[in-house]
Amino acid sequence: MKEKHIIFGAEKVLKDNIREAFKAFPHIKRMTIYQTCASALIGDDIEAVAQEIMDEMPEVDIFVCNSPGFAGPSQSGGHHKINIAWVNKKVGQVEPKITSDYVINYVGEYNIQGDQEVMTDYFKRMGIQVLSTFTGNGSYDDLRAMHRADLNVLECARSAEYICNELRKRYGIPRMDIDGFGFEPLASSLRKIGLFFGIEDRANAIIEAEIKRWQPELDWYKERLQGKRVCLWPGGSKLWHWAHVIHEEMGLEVVSVYTKFGHQGDMEKGISRCEVGALAIDDPNELEGVEAMYKLKPDLIITGKRPGEVAKKIRVPYLNAHAYHNGPYKGFEGWVRFARDIYNAVYSPIHQLAFLDISKDEIRTDQSFVTRKMLSDSQLSPDIVNSTVMREYTGEFDSLKHLRDATYPQFPLQGKLAAM
Amino acid sequence: MKQAITDGVEALMDYIMKNCLWQFNSRAWDRVEQNKNILEKATQIMCKEEVAKETPMERCYWAEAQTMVEEFLKKFPWLQTMDAGDIKEMMAGLKERLDYQTITGSLNQELKDPNY
Numbered sequence: 001m002k003e004k005h006i007i008f009g010a011e012k013v014l015k016d017n018i019r020e021a022f023k024a025f026p027h028i029k030r031m032t033i034y035q036t037c038a039s040a041l042i043g044d045d046i047e048a049v050a051q052e053i054m055d056e057m058p059e060v061d062i063f064v065c066n067s068p069g070f071a072g073p074s075q076s077g078g079h080h081k082i083n084i085a086w087v088n089k090k091v092g093q094v095e096p097k098i099t100s101d102y103v104i105n106y107v108g109e110y111n112i113q114g115d116q117e118v119m120t121d122y123f124k125r126m127g128i129q130v131l132s133t134f135t136g137n138g139s140y141d142d143l144r145a146m147h148r149a150d151l152n153v154l155e156c157a158r159s160a161e162y163i164c165n166e167l168r169k170r171y172g173i174p175r176m177d178i179d180g181f182g183f184e185p186l187a188s189s190l191r192k193i194g195l196f197f198g199i200e201d202r203a204n205a206i207i208e209a210e211i212k213r214w215q216p217e218l219d220w221y222k223e224r225l226q227g228k229r230v231c232l233w234p235g236g237s238k239l240w241h242w243a244h245v246i247h248e249e250m251g252l253e254v255v256s257v258y259t260k261f262g263h264q265g266d267m268e269k270g271i272s273r274c275e276v277g278a279l280a281i282d283d284p285n286e287l288e289g290v291e292a293m294y295k296l297k298p299d300l301i302i303t304g305k306r307p308g309e310v311a312k313k314i315r316v317p318y319l320n321a322h323a324y325h326n327g328p329y330k331g332f333e334g335w336v337r338f339a340r341d342i343y344n345a346v347y348s349p350i351h352q353l354a355f356l357d358i359s360k361d362e363i364r365t366d367q368s369f370v371t372r373k374m375l376s377d378s379q380l381s382p383d384i385v386n387s388t389v390m391r392e393y394t395g396e397f398d399s400l401k402h403l404r405d406a407t408y409p410q411f412p413l414q415g416k417l418a419a420m
Numbered sequence: 421m422k423q424a425i426t427d428g429v430e431a432l433m434d435y436i437m438k439n440c441l442w443q444f445n446s447r448a449w450d451r452v453e454q455n456k457n458i459l460e461k462a463t464q465i466m467c468k469e470e471v472a473k474e475t476p477m478e479r480c481y482w483a484e485a486q487t488m489v490e491e492f493l494k495k496f497p498w499l500q501t502m503d504a505g506d507i508k509e510m511m512a513g514l515k516e517r518l519d520y521q522t523i524t525g526s527l528n529q530e531l532k533d534p535n536y
């Protein structure tokens with residue numbers, strides 16, 4: 001968009017661009033258009049442009065979401081708008097092929113480093129059809145068929161509870177909030193989905209096998225992370241997805257929680273899941289963040305890239321809560337990968353060197369470099385260090401590879417919920 | 421037994437606030453329904469009474485309640501020693517406490533938003 005378009009409008013340019021895009025990718029018949037600040041300010045009627053294209057090219061379908069940044073106090077306003085726009089404009093337009101007695105929409109899941117693939121694997125092993133994922137790894141037409149699910153399984157309530165609430169009101173599909181992070185919360189989530197469909201035995205079999213495989217590795221990290229102080233400063237939902245379970249299952253002390261775009265409800269949830277004494281900060285600016293780090297002296301910040309870089313400058317290691325470091329973090333194996341990333345950050349030998357000031361500190365030349373294990377194991381009892389049960393992470397570099405050619409059990413169809 | 425019931429309410433309340441998500445739906449009217457239905461079904465399960473689970477909504481409430489009760493029984497063995505009367509009294513106290521914490525006493529102003 002150029003200056004003349006801001007003054008005289010950009011509808012023609014948009015229309016040409018849409019045509020050009022469909023011609024350049026002839027096998028693609030779906031498009032989403034997001035109205036942002038500039039186009040909203042000049043008042044272009046994007047809906048009308050999209051409709052003209054759909055009249056001209058009947059085989060294509062376009063979704064327009066009017067979500068200029070200024071329309072809400074934070075990105076959360078945009079989440080709300082797209083949830084409502086999608087359910088108003090697109091849900092109910094496609095009739096899906098139902099292949100299972102147990103059909104869910106997986107909502108509020110954004111497939112960060114493969115999270116969605118991990119969770120979908122569990123569902124498929126249970127014989128559950130994932131009709132759509134809103135929105136990570138999801139597809140346009142699957143999301144138009146959301147009205148045919150039996151259950152909405154909701155992960156990030158902050159960004160996607162609206163569509164679940166609307167589907168519950170309009171189509172009577174129940175909303176079930178789950179936690180995909182942490183052994184216990186994930187086990188409990190799979191079990192309750194299983195119970196809903198009457199297939200809890202399938203959930204229990206998965207939980208048993210996964211815990212048997214991964215518990216010794218989680219325990220290895222837990223022993224070494226015991227009592228480490230963490231500021232949990234993510235965007236919205238991970239505040240409450242992680243606050244209690246990194247304490248319970250990794251031994252970490254959450255000394256502070258904050259959220260940038262979370263609502264009052266997210267603070268309510270986050271605070272209720274912390275231990276007594278954690279400092280909760282609502283939407284802090286940089287100075288408040290720095291002040292909190294100086295005061296609380298955390299061993300680690302789990303946050304976004306921007307505040308994370310600030311933390312590094314004052315020599316506090318950080319883990320990327322949004323895009324992850326070596327994810328996926330969901331699932332049983334993913335939780336161990338998260339523990340490994342935390343361990344690597346807390347005990348980084350390079351990070352220890354950052355505390356030395358070469359302008360005044362003595363730099364010892366008679367010592368070799370240390371390793372993480374030398375740092376972490378120096379305070380542990382020999383029983384733990386030499387344990388033959390606990391072990392470091394032994395998974396693949398790419399933990400998703402085996403999922404992509406996985407085959408799943410075929411369960412005979414037995415009729416819908418009424419037959420239970 | 422009075423003290424045991426009071427202590428029981430606090431223990432179960434702590435468990436719910438730390439581990440469950442169903443009590444945090446975004447609007448007050450929604451929380452009223454969630455608290456009422458899930459705690460009612462949890463009480464019925466704990467008292468070994470029949471639980472309605474025919475409609476999808478009922479099944480959802482029941483699945484939440486059943487999962488929670490299974491965890492209660494693992495974590496709080498003293499529940500096994502309580503009779504149905506004591507359980508009902510304790511669960512009524514729990515509902516009162518939870519309604520206050522998440523609805524009537526909550527400082528969350530979005531609970532009163534007329535829209536979702």
